[in-house]
Amino acid sequence: MTLIGGLPAHPLIIHAVVVLLPLAALGTLAVAARPVWRRNLGGAVFLVALAGVVAVPLATTTGEQLEAVLGGQNPLVEIHEQRADTLLPFALLFLALLAATLLLGRRADRTEANGAATRGGVLVTTASVLAALAGLVVTGLVVWIGDAGATAVWQGVVNR
Numbered sequence: 001m002t003l004i005g006g007l008p009a010h011p012l013i014i015h016a017v018v019v020l021l022p023l024a025a026l027g028t029l030a031v032a033a034r035p036v037w038r039r040n041l042g043g044a045v046f047l048v049a050l051a052g053v054v055a056v057p058l059a060t061t062t063g064e065q066l067e068a069v070l071g072g073q074n075p076l077v078e079i080h081e082q083r084a085d086t087l088l089p090f091a092l093l094f095l096a097l098l099a100a101t102l103l104l105g106r107r108a109d110r111t112e113a114n115g116a117a118t119r120g121g122v123l124v125t126t127a128s129v130l131a132a133l134a135g136l137v138v139t140g141l142v143v144w145i146g147d148a149g150a151t152a153v154w155q156g157v158v159n160r
Helices: 009-033 035-070 075-084 087-113 120-154
Strands: none
Touching: 009 035, 009 087, 009 120, 035 075, 035 087, 075 120, 087 120
8 A cells, every 4th residue: 555654645645636626627717717817827727737637546546555455345435436436537528628728728819919810719718618617527526526435434433
């Protein structure tokens, strides 16, 4: 089992997912709302989203390691694990839509600066809205998965 400072890595790594993906979703809402924010904050938001997405398979792997050490067979852990398996595809889609928003936005900004008329604004708006929606879905999934994990860990502990 992977350890960080003597602690199981899973509870530490999941905090990267829990913090970074919703933070990136919030940043994506800002980027979608104002083109100037897209130009100024887009790169930072993308890097936060990328770090959050990279943390997802790390959290999954370390979670499986922790489950093996603890001896599995807990139905609450199984629910958490099944839910966690749904996150990566949505997180990757979110990251791709955010990247499309930033790339299309940069392209539209250059075209606009050259005085050419294009449909770039419509494409940027569409990509921005889809990225923002995907970010909200990912945030909802993170909460749903985290609730199952917290229930698995704390069930019966708090009520003693």
